[in-house]
């Protein structure tokens with residue numbers, strides 16, 4: 001097996017244990033060598049306690065390779081990505097562990113187009129890192145880092161340019177924002193104020209100990225957001241993850257809606273306006289995507305789970321829109337990466353143009369019931385079991401790019417091996433609760449039979 005550094009979304013590890021200063025200098029050298037002597041690299045960070053230390057080390061490594069370092073300081077990941085492309089940088093590095101718990105940190109590497117490196121470029125960085133074939137620039141080719149200011153303004157203006165600002169302003173919405181003590185606090189409240197909203201911000205002091213809630217905006221972490229939406233009689237609640245590329249919403253009653261619901265809302269709104277005829281989404285998204293796309297004559301391209309592969313597929317397929325069920329919304333006219341502030345602006349734009357509340361809008365969508373199951377499977381058998389599952393579902397309408405997803409007319413079953421535990425996960429959805437349960441039973445049986453067959457052979 002070749003050694004890997006990059007996971008599905010950058011390099012991640014526990015700060016100062018795995019992501020040490022020594023490691024960070026070397027990865028900085030590898031990234032700098034990859035981009036080359038004299039290239040311009042924008043470096044930013046989230047609000048984690050370990051981010052300044054790691055950023056300083058990465059910058060030292062980059063500078064050692066003769067890179068011109070531009071310092072964006074603290075900002076959301078999508079703001080850095082936007083700036084990389086629009087300031088004409090050769091690349092970018094973001095120090096963040098996104099939604100991971102406080103002890104983690106990580107490194108995302110962005111290409112000149114503002115999108116994270118694709119797998120083949122990551123492999124090139126890994127090769128340089130493990131071979132230690134670092135460029136070491138001579139003393140007279142080393143550059144002073146330069147601070148870049150006003151990226152936040154540039155970014156917020158860019159987001160606003162894609163929505164009807166006047167129509168949103170006229171509604172005078174009240175919005176509760178929960179950046180979860182993350183860097184979304186720098187941009188989303190500002191965006192909302194400029195959209196004429198009354199803004200109530202909670203957990204909005206950037207703090208790497210994440211005193212308000214964990215950085216992942218899961219429904220169980222968003223109790224305070226729900227309560228506040230109700231208490232101040234708000235029209236909308238929004239929560240971000242630690243680096244604000246994801247957005248999860250509550251309606252005006254404080255009910256949290258998972259990313260599938262708002263992702264599909266935005267998708268249908270765009271298709272209805274005749275914007276785009278291809279939708280890209282990972283296999284973890286609801287099968288409703290197929291139904292809605294069909295209604296508007298659009299094509300669905302399913303991808304593996306992971307935001308980078310989604311972005312890269314969007315570019316390849318010429319898609320203008322994509323979403324992930326975890327609250328990632330990708331809107332290519334702005335940028336083909338997930339962007340929490342853009343998601344907020346798009347949802348408000350739909351509310352303003354229709355005059356409907358979020359709960360009304362979501363009630364108009366088909367309701368889906370979810371059942372999640374797991375089946376034990378030893379790690380060493382997982383690959384064989386997957387082959388068996390592929391065999392067993394032959395002839396059915398299915399997707400086999402990441403686990404097996406079987407699509408029915410009234411539901412779907414997604415079967416994937418867990419990356420961390422000795423289990424297979426089975427996600428089932430149906431238009432009725434009964435159908436979801438039926439499909440779950442079918443899926444669990446299918447996995448159990450496959451595990452049994454493989455272990456006895």
Ligand code: MG
Nearest residue numbers: 098241243245
């Ligand atoms: Mg994130």
